[in-house]
Amino acid sequence: MDLLLKDKIALITASSKGLGLATARQLALEGALVVINGRDEKNLLEAKQELENDLAAQVFAVSGDVSHPDFPTFLMQEIQYHFDGLDILVTNAGGPPAGTLDDFSNEDWENALQATFLSHVRLIQAAKPLLMKSQTPSILTITSAAVKQPMPNMILSNSIRAATVGLTKSLANELGPLGIRVNSILPGWTDTERVQKLMQARADANHTTVAEEYQKQACESPMRRIGKPKEFARVAAFLVSPAASYINGVMLVVDGGLNKGLF
Ligand SMILES: NC(=O)c1ccc[n+]([C@@H]2O[C@H](COP(=O)([O-])OP(=O)(O)OC[C@H]3O[C@@H](n4cnc5c(N)ncnc54)[C@H](OP(=O)(O)O)[C@@H]3O)[C@@H](O)[C@H]2O)c1
Incomplete structure (x- = not known):
């Protein structure tokens, strides 16, 4: 199926590694011009080069911190x-600590709010005038399956991501009449690297190995493995593409069936 992404301009924030980079790669593979972002300039330029060399893709990179209140406007x-x-627009940011x-102090909660919730608000506010010029505008927020079922030892993520899902659903209603899907x-x-670090922390706490912690997590999934960034x-490339033109306001869990709830 043609996702109709050729020559579309796609911004994916927090995309020098992990889920963001995999999304940028997939969109570039489908012919989109991708704008990538991350705080560490060296990593960002490596990611840009990797995409350009592997895919002969058009890649534009803007370094900066999405949790900084002024950065979305600059971007x-x-x-x-x-x-x-x-x-x-794919809004992504690094995850809060476990x-x-x-x-956590009040300051930790404030920082997590800036990165995990307010970055999405500000990026969408700043991007709206640009998206309104598009014939096929769409926004994707990257949140977490923790919204459906809180994960142990992840109180910041479990609490704050629910607000981003509330934002996403509100904006699907608010921006739908403008033709913008959310x-x-x-x-x-x-x-990803984040998960490797989380598994290392578990291994340290449990006096086990990282491989054992991966295995324990994999066993909780009906598919007996964790997912791959690709x-x-x-899924991300499909959802933001014109091929998904009547999908709006969806919170799509991509977890291999880990969540056992009905909804
Ligand atoms: N992987 C999972 O299993 C999983 C599951 C549920 C939810 N998530 C969430 O999905 C998001 C992406 O996770 P990931 O696993 O891909 O993480 P990752 O492997 O740690 O990659 C994070 C990427 O975001 C960039 N970044 C981090 N903070 C940033 C900021 N404030 N401004 C701009 N760029 C920033 C990092 O580069 P710099 O450090 O150079 O900025 C890096 O490129 C996170 O919010 C995570 O919590 C992940």
């Missing part, structure tokens, strides 16, 4: 200047 000014429009109620993917365990990215 959209860059896109306005270079492309004068935007077709696809821990429980006693582990959806979210709720990923389950997917093998499996997430293919």
Whole structure:
């Protein structure tokens, strides 16, 4: 199936690694011009080069911190200047640290709110005028399967991501009349650097090995494995594409069936 992504301009934030990079790669494979982002300039340029070399893709990179209140406006000014429009916005940010109620100060909660919720709000606010110039505008927020079923030892993520899902559903109603689709993917365990670090922390706490912790997590899934970034990215590329033109306001869990609830 042709996803009709050729020459679309797609911004994927927090995309020098992990789910963001896999999504940028998939969109580039489908012919989109991708704008990637991350805080560490060296990693970002490596990702840009990797995409350009592997796919002969058109890649534009803007380094910066999406949790900083001024950065989304700067980012959209860059896109306005270079492309004068935007077709696809994928809002992503690094995940908050693992821990429980006693582990976090007010400042930790504030920081998590900035990165895990307010970054999505500000990116969408700043991108809206550019998206309104597109014939096929769409927004995808990357959240977490923890919205359906809170994960142990992840109180910041479990609490704050619910707000981003509320935002996504509200905006699907609010921006739908403007032709802008807004959806979210709720990923389950997917093998990225973040997950490798979380598994290392579990191994340290449990006096086990990282391989054992991966195995324990895999056993909880009906598929007996965790996901691959490409499996997430293919779904993301479909959801933001014009091929999904009547999908709006969907919170799609991509977790291999880990969540056992009916809804
Ligand atoms: N992987 C999973 O199993 C899973 C499951 C559920 C939810 N999620 C969520 O999905 C998101 C992506 O996860 P991931 O596994 O892909 O993480 P990852 O492997 O740690 O990659 C994170 C990427 O985001 C960038 N980044 C982090 N903070 C940023 C910021 N404030 N501004 C701009 N860029 C930033 C990082 O580059 P720099 O560090 O250089 O900025 C890196 O490119 C996270 O919110 C995570 O919690 C992941």
